[in-house]
Amino acid sequence: MNGLTEAKLRSLAGARSFERGRDYTDAVSGVEFDEDRITAFVHGTERYEVELVLGGTRGPVGECDCPYGQEGNFCKHLVALGLAVLARKADVPRLRKEARDRKRGLDGWLSGLTREDLLTLVREEMAEAPGLRRRLELRAASARGDLAGIRSRVRELLDIGPFARYGYVEYADAHAYAGQAGQAVSAIRSLTASGRAADAIVLTREAIESLIRVVENVDDSDGSLESVGADLADAHHDACRAAAPDPDELAHWLVSHTLRDACELTDIDPLDYADLLGEPGMAALRRYAVEAWQANRTGWAEKYLMERLAKSGRDIDTVIAVHAADLAPNGHSHLLIARELDTAGRTAEALEWAERGVRETEDPATVDTALVDHLAECYTRTGRLADAVTLRRDHFAARRSLLTYQQLRAAAQAADRWPAERETALTLLRADGDRVLIDILLDDKDIDAAWQAATACGAHDGQWLTLADHSRPARPADALAVYLRLAARLAPQTGNATYEALVSLLLNIRDCHHHLGTPDDFTTYITTLRATHKRKRNLMRLMDDHGL
Structure with missing residues (x-):
């Protein structure tokens, strides 16, 4: 079965999850086979949906919607399904054939239904499955251009209310919420696909606003909501490409969004829209960015946007102006300017800025060491x-x-x-x-x-030890005094790391006695040490290993 063995399951899950999975084999239910895919439910603290894929050159892979599985781990529930399948190994070929036959039978039966019978069937299934009904409602609203209906549905899908306990979506519920929010992205994309890209732009921006409002109240540890934000960013870009919105309006929105605190949720980069903005739009983008920066010259987001736009247009003077408007007191901004000027081949100006950075740092002890290194390298090079x-x-x-x-x-x-x-x-x-x-x-x-x-x-102990190590051949008596003092502090302590450090000192002590010609003194020292600490078996064993 394409590499599905107990050994492979243990390798994928690890010994702990594998052994725990053994206890869950009786909790596996609803096993369904496809060509290379096996799905089932495993009942633990909750009912989890698991899926094993047997195809592929690297053997089986799996997914489970338990918290541990959502982090990308091969969990105990997947082990339980794998073991359940192995227990029915002889039946697998027959079960796969039956699955193929059922699929063909279903396709044939659906193809033979009349329009009225299909409608009746779909209505019955929608009554039993609210999720299916909601997905079809969105498709219907998109098909008839019902913007108000789609907007209402998108807002419902992005509402954290059904998932929030005390106003907060906990980790266990975040994945389900992100899955529902993903349906909103699909609905917006369907608008673009049906030729209503301008409406899709409006709804995408509204969806981004909704997501930004709730993101602080969702435990998105596994990044599911961040993925939804990235998908919304892609949907917005695709809609803009299809609708060709007004360049000035698009530039204004891009700057406003980029300067928001929560803009990292979508990670929209205004420069990705350069071909859609064209020269007029890019000019507007720079104008709005400059206005924002002039209103808040010390704002990190404003400075970063200005710097990126300036660099993209190879406008080195604007880059310098951005840094110069908010000079760090330790000379770091001066260093950034000097590096930009060096890159542009303006070495004289670069040197002047570097020297100015050192000179203008109020407390020389706080100067950016990288600036000092940069300036010293400039001096040496010239x-x-x-x-x-x-x-x-x-x-x-x-x-x-x-x-x-x-x-x-x-x-x-x-x-x-x-x-x-x-x-x-x-x-x-x-x-x-x-x-x-x-x-x-x-x-x-x-x-x-x-x-x-x-x-x-x-001196501290580390310095005394270094001194003794350097001095042992020439000043064995001084070194010996250091080693004996340090060994006396370690000897009463326990632990393998302590024993290793003590044995290292003992070897140095022996070497000192060798240089001094007093081996008998060392023998007496070691005999006393062994008698005093004979109960420390690991220490005694380590001393034996080193001939002490």
Whole structure:
């Protein structure tokens, strides 16, 4: 059966869902076979509809409308159906043939009915199935051009009332609501297909408004409602393509919608309408965008729209004006402008903006580090090595860290000015008494100075460990003192991660005793440690593994 086996079901579902699915095999009902499709109901906390598709090169795939299945998982209900089918494996060929025969029989019977009999049948089915009745009502309203009727029905389909408990659609009901909302999209598309695209534009926009009003009251964790929004966006674009609305009116709506807080629900991009707007419409689009931006120059949506429109028209000066109207206090906006100008080949202006960004940052400690990097790279590229050193020195003075020190060192070495710069930098750090001095001296491989700084300023355990690791061959006694202190803190603790860290220290302690020529002292230390912590079996085992 195209790869349907217990092993395959376990692989698809995972061991936990597979075992839970075994308990649901008796809850499977209404199994129906098609060529490569098997559907059924599985009764759990609710009745779930499940479907297995057996065709395909990768074996069976499935869908279930339970919450776990809606997230794309092969759930326990699908396992239950698969196991139920496997239990009837010998009957499957016969059941498929019977399904084909039933389908042919139904088609033949329907074809033989008179018009009156078909109408009677459809009316009877509509009375039994309200969902079918509503779908056919929409089709009928579309066929006769009943815009008011379609509008009313679309509003009903987008109403969260029937799904909302206490005014909110919870996760368990969101998928069903999104499915109903999807019917509204289909109804709108039918208008476009029947030559009423202008009406479809109106209804699409009304539907988008309705969806925006309710989206905050729906738990759309699985993105079902977002998919409906995307479908509405596509329906709007298709209707506009068919109806060719007034370019100015379309441009105004696109800008207004794009600047709304909930515009991400549809993710409509005004530039996707460029061919429909034409030159007059694009001009109107830019005009409305500029008006909106001038009214709110610091608005993120307004700035983003202006920037995109300017870039699409290769209007670099407008891009700069947008950023310049709302300069960030840390120089980030200056960096964006400098990059745009560099891309446009206007390097002198780019450099001026970058320098201005550094200069105008009120607190040098908060300057955008990417701006400093950009400007330093510009200086280096143009041979202004002294300026690069000055920039890096000022940045280090404002923000004293290992990274800014390393950047200063690289710039100063390139300018052949490192010894003097290093002494100035270390003088600042010693005056601060900051532990970053230890990291910097370690990075410089100045181990003796790092020991002095750690002794004078104090160091955290990680720094002491690094110092000991670097110093073990040359200063084994100092390193040993560090390792013993750290090991004494770890020894009372438990846990495999602690044991691994302790064993690493013990190996270093042994190495120190080797350098000092005191192996007997180490033997005594280890013997005492083992006696004290012999109940920690994992620690003892790990020590055995390392010959301790």
